[in-house]
Amino acid sequence: MLSESVKRELAAIVGPEHIKDDETTRVAHSYDATPMLQALPDAVVYPSCTDEVSRIMKVLSRHKIPVVSRGSGTNLAGGTVPVAGGVVMVMHRMNRILEMDLENLTAVVQPGLITRDFMAEVERHGLFYPPDPSSMAISTIGGNIAEGSGGLRGLKYGTTKDYVIGLEAVLASGEIIRTGGKLMKDVAGYDLTKLLVGSEGTLAIITEATLKLIPPPETKRTMLAMFRSLDDAARTVSKIIEARIIPATLEFMDNPTIRVVDGFAKLGLPHDMEAILLIEQDGDPAAVARDIERIADICRTERADRVEVAATPEEGQRLMTARRSALTALARLRPTTILEDATVPRSKIADMVREIGRIAAKYNVHIATFGHAGDGNLHPTATTDARDRDEIERVEAAFEEIFEAAIRLGGTITGEHGVGIVKAPFLEWKVGPAGIAVMRGIKQAFDPDNLLNPGKMFAKAARRRVVVQRG
Amino acid sequence: MNCMRCGFCLPACPTFRETGAEAESPRGRIALMKAVHDGVMAPADGFIEQMDHCLGCRACETACPADVKYGRLLEQARDAIEDAPGTRGLRARVLRRAIFRGVFPHPRRMRLLGGALKLYQRSGLARLARGSGAMRLLPSHLAEMERILPEAAGDGVAARIGPRLAARGGEPVAKVGLFRGCIMDILFTDTNVHTAELLAEAGFEVVIPDAQVCCGALHAHGGDMAAARDLARRNIRAFREAGVDYIVSNAGGCGALLVEYDHLLKDDPGLAEDAAWFAERVVDVAELLRRGRPLAFASPEPVRVTYQDSCHLRNVMKSSGAPRALIAGVDGVEFCEMAEADRCCGSAGIYNITQPEMSGAILAHKMEHANATGADVILTSNPGCLLQMKLGIERHGDPSRTKAAHVVDFLYERIKKA
Secondary structure (H helix, E strand, O other): OOOHHHHHHHHHHHOHHHEEOOHHHHHHOOOOOOOOOOOOOOEEEOOOOHHHHHHHHHHHHHOOOOEEEEOOOOOOOOOOOOOOOOEEEEOOOOOOEEEEEOOOOEEEEOOOOEHHHHHHHHHHOOOEOOOOOOOOOOOEHHHHHHHOOOOOOHHHHOOHHHOEEEEEEEOOOOOEEEEEOOOOOOOOOOOHHHHHOOOOOOOOEEEEEEEEOEOOOOEEEEEEEEEOOHHHHHHHHHHHHHOOOOOOEEEEEEHHHHHHHHHHHOOOOOOOOOEEEEEEEEEOHHHHHHHHHHHHHHHHHOOEEEEEEOOOHHHHHHHHHHHHOHHHHHOOOOOEEEEOOOEOOHHHHHHHHHHHHHHHHHHOOOEEEEEEHHHOEEEEEEEEOOOOHHHHHHHHHHHHHHHHHHHHOOOEOOOOOOOOOOOHHHHHHHHHHHHHHHHHHHHHHHOOOOOEOOOOOOOOOOOOOOOOOOO | OOOOOOOOOHHHOHHHHHHOOHHHOHHHHHHHHHHHHOOOOOOOHHHHHHHHHOOOOOHHHHHOOOOOOHHHHHHHHHHHHHHOOOOOOHHHHHHHHHHHHOOOOOHHHHHHHHHHHHHHHHOOHHHHHHHOOHHHHOOHHHHHHHHHOOOOOOOOHHHHHOOEEOOOOOOOOEEEEEOOOOHHHHHOHHHHHHHHHHHHHOOEEEEOOOOOOOOOHHHHHOOOHHHHHHHHHHHHHHHHHHOOOEEEEOOHHHHHHHOOHHHHOOOOHHHHHHHHHHHOOEEEHHHHHOOOOOOOEEEEEEEEEEEOOOHHHHHHOOOOHHHHHHHHOOEEEEEOOOOOOOOOOOOOOOHHHHOHHHHHHHHHHHHHHHHHOOOOEEEEOOHHHHHHHHHHHHHHOOOOOOEEEEHHHHHHOOEOOO
């Protein structure tokens, strides 16, 4: 629990109504969207500006109190669960767009801004901010930056990392640093901007971001291709890219996923297909029509059972909405849903889907797979019940083997959800012991007292398994 | 309990939008309920406060992809709170019991209350009370409510039009039992009359079973499940005896509980079949009108109109298109959709009396959107919402320019007789 004197110091900075340590508030900030993980913080603080964040950090670092910065807590790897107690710093009050620069095509925003609200505002100015994580209706820009969030448009447009060109952040000591700026090119010193994106709140607290905006595509078309064979669908993904077509979205859903998503969104998706590809292309109308035509041809060549192009933008929207709720719609099957995001090079998608199937059968667990097949980022999702200890253990063992398979195929343990606490034991499999050592060194340089989101990213000990070298 | 804490419910929740506090969101409230259930937290003040702050609008259920039945969780939590000793002060308990159990379930007592209220309003006592400043003795929000209450009645719809209205214009389309409500029948008797008249015009035979009572919504939402079940049993019997094809409600708040009577009585095996019979026949008046013979409506002068969804009608009875279609079909009406019409107005049963601050904040935001439409009339499908809109016009609008009305009354005044 926070001592009275520290509480008073913090109250003096933010006002007594913005520092809370009552039981209700503490319970409400003891979780995020990660299943089976919960830990009570000592207090929750709601700063309203960078200066307050800086002064708060000075107090907390003096007393060596850990801090977990938080947006909306929709993290899936435990990144915002305060496992070491301390103070949760909620950034929601810092939610403004500070500037829209239509000459430089940039926006300067505060971290607590809801991503979709930002995108709507950008669109009102006739511009486009592509990174669209499925949580965007509630997740914040700051959260997206901390996790390096991806989204469905990652294949063609890149992810959050590609759009952050400047940051203002507060260090553990309370010092404020500014990185990058409204610059398309800047090689002055080490690239701290890119380092902080995806640093999961362990290196600094982001208080302001400069984001790059681009002109919007003229038009967009959506299509669906249905396959009786999982392998055919997975191979089609590779073939599309081989043909030098980069669609805006290339999403994959397997049969269990299709059934559940259709039950929720009521689209009349056929329940007897092994896999569905949801493909969107955007851009110049002639190019879009040509690309969609060519993609449809490839699908048919690769034995697609049915190919459907959405007739209207509304129909296209509905299809995409269904895909966006895949994760939580799967939660209807069983009480507990565990989602991972093992990612492989695109050419290995078919192999990865086969591996997941083999591993799920081996451990006798139920895993549905959907994801951003176009960039190799799949979301194997286990539906289970936390109360069944035996099954949970088998699920965890299955995921461990899935991570190993991903690395063996030249991939990674996490494409966009982050390491957090859930994947920390496996980080060494991906970056190797030398990589871990260097990363720990960087953490030490930024946060020698380990106050910023402790317990995340680096496990106490790596999982004991053979570290596979990429061949 | 399938909640996976994805947070999709947060943007839909009015109290989260007002406060930005996780604990004021459905995800937060579920986490609190779980904490109490697991023994991590005591069911004390902070917890009770949060359960009281929830509007019960159930917009979260509509937003939740994982199909969490938040409404049921809330009912259980409130039931447990009310049953636990020492959670409410003695005076509050006695008062609630006296009104909820002593008056609402008894139609004759309600009519007596209606008559007394009418006397107070008509006799100049009301004017005296306001003029003398006696109203200042009441909390301001109650004084405001007193001002906007419509004229009460001591007779009720059945006394005015009889227990049965024959179908007009040909063979009856179906036989409909009118659910007259308790507060509805003394404060909005005209609306009940108009409901019956419109349905008769649309070709329905309308009956008003005398043995019906209050729906029990206020009891269920306030945590007195036993009383709610008792009322449900009596209503089911009354309408079953009448042998109707539909049970029509003109109050979203009541209809929502009526349509879930089967769930309410799920532990009552003797009545399960009757409860299911009842629940599947419950329908809102707007929906039902669209199933009858088509009616034509025309407005004598052009009028701009907007519509505030009843949360219970929309999120529980899953009906939002029918009222809009009827309104937009009136000649001379320009229907202007208000932003966030699907967001709660803050009335929420008696919430605007028990949680005046939160209710007031929500209402202020609601009126911003309503005023932006420039509408002359704001229509609703529920008496609570209607009173709240009147309050909103008083506080944030121009009562000489803008009126609030029930959809049924608005339509009735504009019906084109063949």
